[in-house]
Amino acid sequence: MTKNTPSYLLQVGVADRERLEILAELYNPGSQSFLQAELDKSSRSILDIGCGPGQMACWFGEKFLDSKVVGVDISDAQLAICEKRRNDLGVPNVQFFNHDITVEKIDHPLFDAAYCRFLLMHLEKWDGFFEQTLAACKPGGSIFIEEPAFPFFCYPESASLHRANVLGNQLSTMAGLNFDCIAPLWRYIRHLDVDVCAVKFSQPALTTSREKSLLWRSFHQIKDVLLVSKLATLADVNEILTDLDAVARDPRSLVGGLRVIQLHLKKR
């Protein structure tokens, strides 16, 4: 990996807040219906790993009032948003703290369930994540994972979206990541000491201009790294951003969100 390329490629905190709000609006319904069907109602402790701005952690807290929910993230800027959300919503059974899941086990009694979404796509290596997550769960505990395939697509097709997808792939490869997680994840979990209890796919359609703005918002997030790594010129980047904004505003365009695999694993 080129160590000039940061491994968490996206901005955090307020800079990424709107994009993550839109992502949550699009993906939360699918995530929540999967979890409501799969998560044991008697779970007393739930861990949300790489919780970002905390929407799902707060949802766990509201839905599972008798359980203790812990959200962890490596970004203090995200955690500040989580604390505010938790206080605004008044969910006292949720707590947040800074923790790098790839490095060490969480200092907490073993959890009934652990959850992560859009996290593995940002990790260079998955061994540490699985080692620490399995260590954090009780035997028989559930591990829920939601990670995407890449790329985005739209109808009618857009040359700029295609170019943005190619650049996103090049950048993730340079950083030692793989945004296209489903196939490698499906292979990886076969070597773990877990049972696969359920597997599903979810994929939202982006139809409103706010939803479709996810395209330029996501590209905008990687713009500076693309320029520094010389994968694109400023003119390229600006042209792509302008075109993606036009796709978002065009009422005839239909955008496909990333397909997500939903896994329910059980620690043996």
Ligand SMILES: C[S@@+](CC[C@H](N)C(=O)[O-])C[C@H]1O[C@@H](n2cnc3c(N)ncnc32)[C@H](O)[C@@H]1O
């Ligand atoms: C794309 S966001 C997803 C946030 C949230 N899970 C969601 O679905 O909205 C990925 C989050 O993982 C966090 N993260 C990245 N590497 C991490 C690590 N090693 N340990 C814990 N959190 C990490 C980032 O700070 C970021 O908030």
